[in-house]
Amino acid sequence: MDTEEKPTLFDRIGGEAAVDAAVDLFYQKVLADERIKHFFEGVDMKRQASHQKKFLTFAFGGSAGYSGKNMRAAHKRLVEDMGLNESHFQAVMENLGATLQELGVPDDLIGEAAAIAHSTKDDVLNK
Numbered sequence: 001m002d003t004e005e006k007p008t009l010f011d012r013i014g015g016e017a018a019v020d021a022a023v024d025l026f027y028q029k030v031l032a033d034e035r036i037k038h039f040f041e042g043v044d045m046k047r048q049a050s051h052q053k054k055f056l057t058f059a060f061g062g063s064a065g066y067s068g069k070n071m072r073a074a075h076k077r078l079v080e081d082m083g084l085n086e087s088h089f090q091a092v093m094e095n096l097g098a099t100l101q102e103l104g105v106p107d108d109l110i111g112e113a114a115a116i117a118h119s120t121k122d123d124v125l126n127k
């Protein structure tokens with residue numbers, strides 16, 4: 001393994017400014033996606049925006065402190081009462097990829113972001 005200090009993905013993508021740029025686009029895509037928009041109905045706007053921001057910061061490797069326990073608790077109701085499953089998780093991942101592509105993020109960085117987001121799947125789906 002290489003032992004050189006490497007900036008985090010969050011830094012390489014452009015830090016908080018990049019997250020802010022991505023939030024609006026990601027938010028529009030998620031809320032327009034018939035496969036998943038119902039999960040956000042009745043969730044207040046502030047929490048929705050906070051979700052998009054936290055999701056993207058996490059995917060960019062900027063919030064390593066998130067525990068699986070938090071992810072489980074945040075999505076438990078969605079799994080138990082609304083049937084959140086793999087197909088919905090996949091839809092969110094597609095929206096993430098499409099957002100970053102539209103913003104001109106290079107494919108290798110998109111791949112890294114997708115891998116980080118994917119690592120939370122079992123926790124988000126309460127598996």
Ligand code: HEM
Pocket residue numbers: 036039040043047050051054055058059074075077078084088089092116117118120121124
């Ligand atoms: C990498 C995967 C994900 C991450 C990192 C993530 C992150 C989070 C976080 C941090 C919260 C708590 C927000 C807060 O209370 O301020 C949350 C809540 C929420 N998440 Fe996710 N999420 C992921 C996947 C998903 C998926 C696949 C869906 C639905 C398709 C979803 C829908 C929601 C909704 C609707 C809430 C609000 C729940 C409520 O207010 O009761 N999330 N998420």
